[in-house]
Amino acid sequence: MLRADTTTLLSTPMKFSSTISQLTLLGFILAMLPLVGAIIHTYWQVDKLAGTMHSMVSDSTEASEAGRMIQSKLISAERSAGQYLVLSEKELFDRYKDQRIQLIQAIQHLRSLNLSEEIGNRLEQLQTSEQVLYDKLQHIEEASPEQVQQLTHNIRLLANIAQPLPLEVSYAITNRRQVLDQNVTDIQRLLLWQVLALVPLAMLLGIVISILLNRPMKRLKNAIHRLGDGELTTPVVVSGPQDIHDLGQRLDWLRQRLAELDEQKLTFLQHVSHELKTPLTGIREGTELLLDGVTGKLRGEQAEVVEIIRDSSLQLQAQVEALLGFNSALLQKSPSRNERLRIDLLLDDVIEQHQLAARSRQIDMLAQIEIAVTRGDREQLRVLSGTILSNAIKFSPLGGTIHIKLRQMRQKVIIDIIDAGPGVHGEDQKQIFEPFFQGRNTPKSHVKGTGLGLAIASRYARLHHGQVLLQQSKKGAHFRIILPAEEINRADKRTRETAKLEKQV
Structure with missing residues (x-):
């Protein structure tokens, strides 16, 4: 019967809908997801910062070059324009036009960098003033002496407008560097907060997974201890992952079989003890009758043998009574009296x-x-x-x-x-x-x-x-x-x- 039950139980297919390995893998994935997200976010922030730094370095170089180009072309244009006002030679005007084109290109390039609103306004003012000067230079033959003098003033005005430009470009580049430094500080702070948030989160997830695993394992351990202590009345119920649940079912099956065997052992002890007690009583009473001389007086050696038989029967009877007492103690669930x-x-x-x-x-x-x-x-x-x-x-x-x-x-x-x-x-x-x-x-x-x-x-x-x-x-x-x-x-x-x-x- 016991062997048949064992074969049936072991042949039952096991279900692993949620095993320890699956739960461990799930916990690992849950713990890794925030870390992977933090790594991706960090990579994106660093890549963005690298792009910003590259753009800033490039813009700074181009802005400095464009500022120098504007100053250089403006000086050349002023010189050509001034000579043209004095000499009125067409070649001087053509040279001015070429220098003007280069100056406008430098102005437009610097404006495209969007360094600051102040620089943008100054470049627009510079380009507008230069356009007015150019329009008036095209009709210099018709200009009066007062108008020529006004043109000379306009040429000087261009220099005055462009004079603060290098300092403003340098200041704008410095501001951009400060903004970049602030971005670096913000990213460092963000990474620190990510670490401070992710470490407790990972620990929390680890604790949750540990509880989910340790709680059924603790129940399993307690059930095994109860079986080891001979506590066979409490059913073994272990919830949790499927493999632990299946192991709990097998432990409960083992508990039931041990309880059956224990009951059979107690029945056997009780039966044997009672069966031994009856003939032992007869042996003891018989030896007492022999020692009392009921059947006749015993010789010395005969009396010794009978005393040995009596002492042995008393000793064996004490052991039988001890077995009966032990059997009675095991059957009790509470004291007989309270x-x-x-x-x-x-x-x-x-x-x-x-x-x-x-x-x-x-x-x-x-x-x-x-x-x-x-x-x-x-x-x-x-x-x-x-x-x-x-x-x-x-x-x-x-x-x-x-x-x-x-x-x-x-x-x-x-x-x-x-x-x-x-x-x-x-x-x-x-x-x-x-x-x-x-x-x-x-x-x-x-x-x-x-x-x-x-x-x-x-x-x-x-x-x-x-x-x-x-x-x-x-x-x-x-x-x-x-x-x-x-x-x-x-x-x-x-x-x-x-x-x-x-x-x-």
């Missing part, structure tokens, strides 16, 4: 019950018992504390000392039991609460137990919402029992004082 208990008085009784065993090994039990109250099953808590104390006596050397301390603090009842024995071997510490586990430091002279005592004690502690812990200790074993605490009232304090007086009496 009464308010004075754990200090209960611990006093447990210590008193083990005094004889401790004295037989010359072991001192030093107890520091304070008032402590909890809720639960009295017998189960008696077995819990008694098991830990019995182990302490079992593992302590002859003449050793066991320290017992009970206190209630921070809503917890804490019982510490520390022996002077060899302690728990390092490799055994993680397994000592497992059923049927036998530690390496078990005394050779002692009768080997079932390995169920600590498992039952741990189970009873968990039933009471507590725990049994193995603490670090320089010498011997240090076990700590932790249980939920109840509020201590005045009656509890009076009872504790009465118990102390009775002990002293």
Whole structure:
């Protein structure tokens, strides 16, 4: 049946609609998109800045050249125009026209650079004044002396108009350079803001993807821990990427199979324990009858054999009862009873019950018992504390000392039991609460137990919402029992004082 279910499950086709690799790839793409966008935007800004710089350098060179050309041609044109006014020779006028054409070309080229509105107005004024001069020079033969004198004044006016031009060109180029410097600063600031914005964004995306991946992985991890702790009642439900979801389904299938096997094991233990208990009872009763001489007096050797049989049957019966107790503890989901208990008085009784065993090994039990109250099953808590104390006596050397301390603090009842024995071997510490586990430091002279005592004690502690812990200790074993605490009232304090007086009496 189990094998058929396994084959069916493993043959089921898996769906990878949203796997871890796909989610990781999506996260990588989402994280890279802003970076790629920033790189493209940066490249565009740098390319634009490079174009602006190239244009500015080119315009600056052309503007300086055009300014020098205007000054040079204007001087030549003035000279030719002045000579023409004096000599009235046609060759001088033709030379002026050629120089004028070059001057106008230089003016138009400089205007096309659009350096500034002020330069544009000055060039327009210069070109208009030169056009007026040229028109009047074409009719110089008809001009009166006053008009010739006015033309001379117009020639000087051209020089006055053009005189500030080089300085204005230089100032315009400087302004453009400052604008370019400001653009560079703006781009640097923009890139810095991009970095400051993109780094948190990439981190945020990384955190989101990490959460999306870690949350189902954490659920998966918790489910595995629950299975490892033997918690088989809680279904394994893991959402997230498809492959993790599928793994969660397989873990739940494993949980169900383990629960079935656990139930079969418990049924088997219960059945075998009951089947063994009946014939063992018959063997023990039969040996008692033989030792009582019901069938006749036994000789010395016969009596020895019968005593061995009786002791062995008692030992085996104790182990069977331990199996039954362990089986009963596993089947329980909560304590059989839930009464308010004075754990200090209960611990006093447990210590008193083990005094004889401790004295037989010359072991001192030093107890520091304070008032402590909890809720639960009295017998189960008696077995819990008694098991830990019995182990302490079992593992302590002859003449050793066991320290017992009970206190209630921070809503917890804490019982510490520390022996002077060899302690728990390092490799055994993680397994000592497992059923049927036998530690390496078990005394050779002692009768080997079932390995169920600590498992039952741990189970009873968990039933009471507590725990049994193995603490670090320089010498011997240090076990700590932790249980939920109840509020201590005045009656509890009076009872504790009465118990102390009775002990002293």
